Amino acid sequence: MPGSSSQPEAWILAIGNELLIGRIVDTNSAWLARRLTFLGFRVRRIIKVPDSLEDIVEEMRRGLGRARVIITTGGLGPTYDDKTLEAVAEALGRPLELNPKALKMVEEFYSKKNLPLTPEREKMARLPKGSKPLPNPAGAAPGVLVEHNGVMVVSLPGVPAEMEAIFDNYVVPELKKIAPPMALWECSTVIEGVPESGLAPVLEELARRNPSAYIKSHPKGHEVLGPILDVRVLASAPSEEEAKRLAESISEKIASEAERLGGKVTKRSCGHPD
Amino acid sequence: MPGSSSQPEAWILAIGNELLIGRIVDTNSAWLARRLTFLGFRVRRIIKVPDSLEDIVEEMRRGLGRARVIITTGGLGPTYDDKTLEAVAEALGRPLELNPKALKMVEEFYSKKNLPLTPEREKMARLPKGSKPLPNPAGAAPGVLVEHNGVMVVSLPGVPAEMEAIFDNYVVPELKKIAPPMALWECSTVIEGVPESGLAPVLEELARRNPSAYIKSHPKGHEVLGPILDVRVLASAPSEEEAKRLAESISEKIASEAERLGGKVTKRSCGHPD
Numbered sequence: 424m425p426g427s428s429s430q431p432e433a434w435i436l437a438i439g440n441e442l443l444i445g446r447i448v449d450t451n452s453a454w455l456a457r458r459l460t461f462l463g464f465r466v467r468r469i470i471k472v473p474d475s476l477e478d479i480v481e482e483m484r485r486g487l488g489r490a491r492v493i494i495t496t497g498g499l500g501p502t503y504d505d506k507t508l509e510a511v512a513e514a515l516g517r518p519l520e521l522n523p524k525a526l527k528m529v530e531e532f533y534s535k536k537n538l539p540l541t542p543e544r545e546k547m548a549r550l551p552k553g554s555k556p557l558p559n560p561a562g563a564a565p566g567v568l569v570e571h572n573g574v575m576v577v578s579l580p581g582v583p584a585e586m587e588a589i590f591d592n593y594v595v596p597e598l599k600k601i602a603p604p605m606a607l608w609e610c611s612t613v614i615e616g617v618p619e620s621g622l623a624p625v626l627e628e629l630a631r632r633n634p635s636a637y638i639k640s641h642p643k644g645h646e647v648l649g650p651i652l653d654v655r656v657l658a659s660a661p662s663e664e665e666a667k668r669l670a671e672s673i674s675e676k677i678a679s680e681a682e683r684l685g686g687k688v689t690k691r692s693c694g695h696p697d
Numbered sequence: 698m699p700g701s702s703s704q705p706e707a708w709i710l711a712i713g714n715e716l717l718i719g720r721i722v723d724t725n726s727a728w729l730a731r732r733l734t735f736l737g738f739r740v741r742r743i744i745k746v747p748d749s750l751e752d753i754v755e756e757m758r759r760g761l762g763r764a765r766v767i768i769t770t771g772g773l774g775p776t777y778d779d780k781t782l783e784a785v786a787e788a789l790g791r792p793l794e795l796n797p798k799a800l801k802m803v804e805e806f807y808s809k810k811n812l813p814l815t816p817e818r819e820k821m822a823r824l825p826k827g828s829k830p831l832p833n834p835a836g837a838a839p840g841v842l843v844e845h846n847g848v849m850v851v852s853l854p855g856v857p858a859e860m861e862a863i864f865d866n867y868v869v870p871e872l873k874k875i876a877p878p879m880a881l882w883e884c885s886t887v888i889e890g891v892p893e894s895g896l897a898p899v900l901e902e903l904a905r906r907n908p909s910a911y912i913k914s915h916p917k918g919h920e921v922l923g924p925i926l927d928v929r930v931l932a933s934a935p936s937e938e939e940a941k942r943l944a945e946s947i948s949e950k951i952a953s954e955a956e957r958l959g960g961k962v963t964k965r966s967c968g969h970p971d
Contacts, residue, residue: 440911443740444931445731448724452745457719466717467752469745471726478741501894502914503901536892543897563894582916618810620775620837623817627777639715640776642856657718 430603431491433464436482438497438507439581442471451496451586458590461696462598463605463659464492474498479510487514487574491601494594497581499564501543507578508567512551515571519549525556525565532563557593561585566593575601606663609696610656610674616648617686625680626654629673635659636673648687657696667693704877705765707738710756712771712781713855716745725770725860732864735970736872737879737933738766748772753784761788761848765875768868771855773838775817781852782841786825789845793823799830799839806837831867835859842871849875880937883970884930884948890922891960899954900928903947909933910947922961931970941967 435455441447452469459466467490472478479498486493498507512519525548530540538544547564550556557566559580566589567578577594579586614622619640630638636658643651654677658670671693678688709729715721726743733740741764746752753772760767772781786793799822804814812818821838824830831840833854840863841852851868853860888896893914904912910932917925928951932944945967952962 441913442727443730443743444734444911445727445729445740446929448722448727450722453716453719453722455719456717460718466719467747469717471743473741502897503904504913533894538892538895541894543894618812620815620817621812623776630777637714637718639778655720 430463430465430605431601432489433459433466433492433494434486434490435459435466435469436479436486436493436495437469437471437581438474438479438495439471440473440504442497443473451581451583454583454587455494455496455590458595459492459494459598461607462595463602464598474504474506476506476510476513479506480514483510483514483576487571487576490574492575492577492598495576495578496586499547499567499578499580501541501547501563505546508550511567511569511576511578515551515569515576517552517569517571520552521545522548522550522554522556525550525554525567528556528558528565529563532559557589559585560588560592566590568594568597604661605659606661606666607657607659607696608663608666608670608693609658610670610691610693612654612656612674612677612681612688613643613690614652614654614678614681614686615646615689616650617652617681617684618650619652621684622652622654622677622681622686625677625684629676633658633669633673636669638673638677651689654681663695704737704739704879705875706763707733707740707766707768708760708764709733709740709743710753710760710767710769711743711745711855712748712753712769713745714747714778716771717747725855725857728857728861729768729770729864732869733766733768733872735881736869737876738872748778748780750780750784750787753780754788757784757788757850761845761850764848766849766851766872769850769852770860773821773841773852773854775815775821775837779820782824785841785843785850785852789825789843789850791826791843791845794826795819796822796824796828796830799824799828799841802830802832802839803837806833831863833859834862834866840864840867842868878935879933880935880940881931881933881970882937882940882944882967883932884944884965884967886928886930886948886951886955886962887917887964888926888928888952888955888960889920889963890924891926891955891958892924893926895958896926896928896951896955896960899951899958903950907932907943907947910943912947912951925963928955937969 660666934940
């Protein structure tokens with residue numbers, strides 16, 4: 424993993440039967456994982472669970488004992504199978520309560536559409552006691568943030584546009600308060616003519632010597648000179664200066680070792696990874 | 698979940714740091730989940746874990762106590778961070794052994810490219826004792842199948858083309874031996890003019906009455922008449938006849954209830970879900 428084990432740990436729970444029957448590819452988790460990584464968190468688990476109270480509570484409880492941050496996606500809507508808040512409340516041992524701020528958000532969303540507040544819609548404003556509702560600029564269900572015994576639990580809708588809007592506007596500022604100082608720098612070295620397994624001992628040795636860098640080779644096909652590899656080095660450090668120095672020195676070593684093994688470096692680029 | 702709780706449970710472990718830093722969207726898990734669901738398994742967990750022995754072993758052990766099938770993806774390659782087989786061996790309490798059949802597969806792959814068998818490449822043939830190697834038509838690392846105390850553990854490469862080829866050619870026949878008789882039928886009903894929360898109590902009631910059907914509404918935007926919903930009904934039964942009858946009768950009820958609520962059914966279609 425990039426960074427040190429002193430980085431705060433983050434878990435992502437993606438909730439929804441549709442994920443477990445493979446109807447939907449979960450793009451939310453990768454989007455969140457990238458954001459969390461760049462903020463300085465170490466994402467240790469991404470878990471997809473069905474819309475079942477028992478399953479969500481089980482994974483929430485595991486995360487509560489270990490993570491600094493748990494982000495859930497999905498299961499906040501008005502339908503019978505949206506069980507996330509009930510499960511979070513149970514895992515935290517807090518009752519669900521009608522939250523006046525959340526109720527106002529839900530009411531306003533529907534009144535703009537001239538729709539009444541039914542019990543199903545009101546359910547979206549019943550939050551675990553002590554929660555803070557997060558405005559949803561793109562839909563009905565507010566996000567929910569609750570701090571519990573040193574763990575920040577954030578529940579977001581499963582619709583990507585809603586999840587992303589709430590995260591960027593209302594969750595990032597909260598995460599920045601608890602994130603460590605951390606900068607990232609990434610270098611890509613494209614090598615032709617050295618098979619992945621030939622370069623493996625070199626990368627292994629570099630990874631061992633540089634625990635705060637994440638080194639990974641990605642096979643990219645075959646060309647005239649043989650296999651093409653894109654070797655990525657993602658370095659993290661308290662300052663960008665240091666991250667840059669680390670990533671670039673490692674990728675220079677990779678390039679020279681690849682050439683020693685008879686390969687040709689066809690492209691090298693470094694930059695801020697986003 | 699579609700089907701009953703008597704369906705054998707399947708877990709998917711997707712292994713790789715790149716998944717947890719969000720560099721890669723994990724499409725393998727959804728692909729596998731869909732295949733497993735159609736074969737009659739109930740996918741209960743999809744878990745992404747980093748390339749860390751401790752983390753992989755932890756999730757393997759949880760799955761071994763509960764699942765009938767565990768499929769892992771990723772971590773079979775020649776590089777230092779490919780730790781899947783070591784972790785599977787540890788979780789099963791079996792030693793890693795050089796498997797002669799697997800060694801032959803790996804040797805043949807490299808000899809066709811006039812490449813020697815290095816220790817890194819040989820590592821791909823060191824399998825948990827008692828494993829069966831599965832030929833990889835698209836790459837170097839064989840898949841691995843091992844039966845352990847009534848659990849089928851299958852390890853596949855992370856490269857989608859390799860994973861899919863091994864699964865369809867060598868894993869599906871093994872899974873069919875333990876899969877229950879099950880057929881699926883799916884109906885889609887597109888409704889305009891009824892908000893999701895308005896239809897929620899109807900769907901809740903239908904889901905309660907039909908535990909072997911999975912009913913889910915997907916918001917699809919807004920049109921002249923108001924919100925558009927695609928309500929999917931996925932029914933499972935021991936025969937296709939029964940699955941068809943169930944899915945179609947539920948979707949007819951949804952259509953008539955939607956019309957009662959002032960909505961308009963703009964499209965209905967049913968078929969085998971693939």
